[in-house]
Amino acid sequence: MSAAFEVIGGQPLRGEIVPQGAKNEALQIICAVLVTAEPVTISNIPDIRDVNKLIELLADMGVKVERLGGDTYRFQADDVNLQYLDTPAFVKQARELRGSVMILGPMLARFGKCQLPKPGGDKIGRRPLDTHFVGLQKLGGELKVEGTDFYKISSPGKLHGAHMLLDEASVTGTANIVMGAVLAEGTTTIYNAACEPYLQQLCKMLVRMGAKIQGIGSNLLTIEGVERLGGTEHRMLPDMIEIGSFIGLAAMTGSEITIKDCQIPELGLIPDTFRKLGIKLEYRGDDIYVPAQDRYEIATYLDGSILTVSDHTWPGFTPDLLSIALVVATQAKGTVLIHQKMFESRLFFVDKLIDMGAQITLCDPHRAIVIGLDKRHALRGITMTSPDIRAGVALLIAALSAEGKSTILNVEQIDRGYQNIDGRLQALGAQIKRV
Ligand SMILES: CC(=O)N[C@H]1[C@@H](OP(=O)(O)OP(=O)(O)OC[C@H]2O[C@@H](n3ccc(=O)[nH]c3=O)[C@H](O)[C@@H]2O)O[C@H](CO)[C@@H](O)[C@@H]1O
Numbered sequence: 001m002s003a004a005f006e007v008i009g010g011q012p013l014r015g016e017i018v019p020q021g022a023k024n025e026a027l028q029i030i031c032a033v034l035v036t037a038e039p040v041t042i043s044n045i046p047d048i049r050d051v052n053k054l055i056e057l058l059a060d061m062g063v064k065v066e067r068l069g070g071d072t073y074r075f076q077a078d079d080v081n082l083q084y085l086d087t088p089a090f091v092k093q094a095r096e097l098r099g100s101v102m103i104l105g106p107m108l109a110r111f112g113k114c115q116l117p118k119p120g121g122d123k124i125g126r127r128p129l130d131t132h133f134v135g136l137q138k139l140g141g142e143l144k145v146e147g148t149d150f151y152k153i154s155s156p157g158k159l160h161g162a163h164m165l166l167d168e169a170s171v172t173g174t175a176n177i178v179m180g181a182v183l184a185e186g187t188t189t190i191y192n193a194a195c196e197p198y199l200q201q202l203c204k205m206l207v208r209m210g211a212k213i214q215g216i217g218s219n220l221l222t223i224e225g226v227e228r229l230g231g232t233e234h235r236m237l238p239d240m241i242e243i244g245s246f247i248g249l250a251a252m253t254g255s256e257i258t259i260k261d262c263q264i265p266e267l268g269l270i271p272d273t274f275r276k277l278g279i280k281l282e283y284r285g286d287d288i289y290v291p292a293q294d295r296y297e298i299a300t301y302l303d304g305s306i307l308t309v310s311d312h313t314w315p316g317f318t319p320d321l322l323s324i325a326l327v328v329a330t331q332a333k334g335t336v337l338i339h340q341k342m343f344e345s346r347l348f349f350v351d352k353l354i355d356m357g358a359q360i361t362l363c364d365p366h367r368a369i370v371i372g373l374d375k376r377h378a379l380r381g382i383t384m385t386s387p388d389i390r391a392g393v394a395l396l397i398a399a400l401s402a403e404g405k406s407t408i409l410n411v412e413q414i415d416r417g418y419q420n421i422d423g424r425l426q427a428l429g430a431q432i433k434r435v
């Protein structure tokens, strides 16, 4: 049976919290150990379901995995078992998480072939893989699609550099193409590349391994392929989505929370977006201090019109924090339009917030208008199911602010990306129990 959280809400929390290593960086970086036969040591790896599943998948593929202690692992892909990719066990594992898709680029570059079922991850609308495959085909990969959701890619010779203009700045797609191009013959230019901090981290790690990549941090990457790459060490950034979630948690529950070691320069628009929702944030060195606030007020545009908070590819505001921005707005003073442009099924969880007493109009699958309650009355605790990872945390934040008891079902969704969230919230004084 799946696990649930029982939450008694309504009490302010207090204390310090350390963000885990970044989930979505970890998925890229761990796949990147496949580009070399030499050891790669990675630290600040979050202990969460998706990352553990990816590590298990690589281990079953023959990658040597050694836990050096705590959050640090050494990986060595010097004896990869290509036959494992033909087994039902592999297909099952790969289907369980989105991150598995990023074995495609390194496997194709190093071994000339790879295959994969449609990967898992959140069910938040269509999540096309075309950008991945078009890019890998430009590098010389030949694609065969079996049925609608099993992909086989191979390259008769070595991959070769190419110029490409991506049809969308796909995060995992760019990671796949970069990991293919670093070992291709000749020069690759990727225009409209995703450029978020986790991709920058991947590129920097590959450079330390001997790759030649220019334009890191921009949407134009130039990659000169090399013959082989060596081992390296890498440390994961703190998880910016967790940091944003904790900012939202503090505001909704009127809590005083210090979020430690945030690597603030890497957070892009995240702090300012929460500031626009009225939340006070103070930088103390590299920590973010959120004071206890009884009330917070959503800004308007200069002409007094209603604010929009929308997602965009980096350096825009990340789609993974829109659910958190939305829940925060339910208790603000003022009105905001939340516009989820990228995914078409990520806002339906607002039904649960409406059941809790929030004032929200879902205009269409992409847009919701939130009229804040200005803390005039609290949300009511209810029983609800977590539909996806970020909606799950948004509902958890709502439950912690609500009057009475809430039960959140299907918390495996939350466990995919938040390490020991119940234990860490208890340490801040939250009444949360895993049942
Ligand atoms: C494991 C991982 O790292 N997952 C993240 C990754 O997923 P992932 O890499 O799967 O997401 P993509 O960047 O490929 O695309 C996200 C969605 O946005 C659409 N799209 C994307 C780019 C664009 O220019 N226009 C556009 O419409 C895509 O069609 C898709 O529906 O990036 C997403 C977007 O930041 C995040 O939500 C996911 O948490």
Ligand SMILES: C=C(OP(=O)(O)O)C(=O)O
Residues within 6 Å of the ligand: 023, 024, 050, 097, 098, 099, 120, 121, 122, 123, 320, 389, 390, 417
């Ligand atoms: C959508 C997300 O994850 P995934 O891509 O793994 O489904 C997320 O991290 O918010």
